[in-house]
Amino acid sequence: MDDSHALGETLAAVNAGLNSLSAVFLLAGYGFAKAHKPAAHKKCMVAALVVSAVFLICYLTRFYLTGAHRYPGVGPMRAVYFALLFSHMALAAATPPLALRAAWLANKGQIDAHRKLVRYAWPVWLYVSVTGVLVYLMLYHFV
Numbered sequence: 001m002d003d004s005h006a007l008g009e010t011l012a013a014v015n016a017g018l019n020s021l022s023a024v025f026l027l028a029g030y031g032f033a034k035a036h037k038p039a040a041h042k043k044c045m046v047a048a049l050v051v052s053a054v055f056l057i058c059y060l061t062r063f064y065l066t067g068a069h070r071y072p073g074v075g076p077m078r079a080v081y082f083a084l085l086f087s088h089m090a091l092a093a094a095t096p097p098l099a100l101r102a103a104w105l106a107n108k109g110q111i112d113a114h115r116k117l118v119r120y121a122w123p124v125w126l127y128v129s130v131t132g133v134l135v136y137l138m139l140y141h142f143v
Helices: 002-036 038-066 076-107 112-138
Strands: none
Touching: 002 038, 002 112, 038 076, 038 112, 076 112
16 A cells, blocks of 8 residues: 555544544534523534534545545445435535535624524534544445
8 A cells, every 4th residue: 555545544534533523513512502602602613614624625635645435335235325425425515605604694693594594504514524424434444
């Protein structure tokens, strides 16, 4: 295995960790919002944005180094993998504009509009974070 391929494999694990961390920040941020602790909520959500931005950089680097990976499994798990992957990919494309818009609305003090948007954006972002980890596990460990 050459150095760039080894780095790509390492980045795949790093990406799963970043997705996990993003999910933790999203859940904590939700909890703080429900507990009416806006300062803690904001810190968690900014952290989730930063972690997700780092994930994107690492993901693009990994993809550049190693390209797309083929799922080696067969049978029903192959269908499960592709259903999970395609839903993850479609929603992952929608997440950055949703998350950035939600952050912009909150920063501008447009809290009612922010709340309306995050009713949809937050579960999508959480789904993408969690399914990113599941896709990684299925691709690299559960075959």
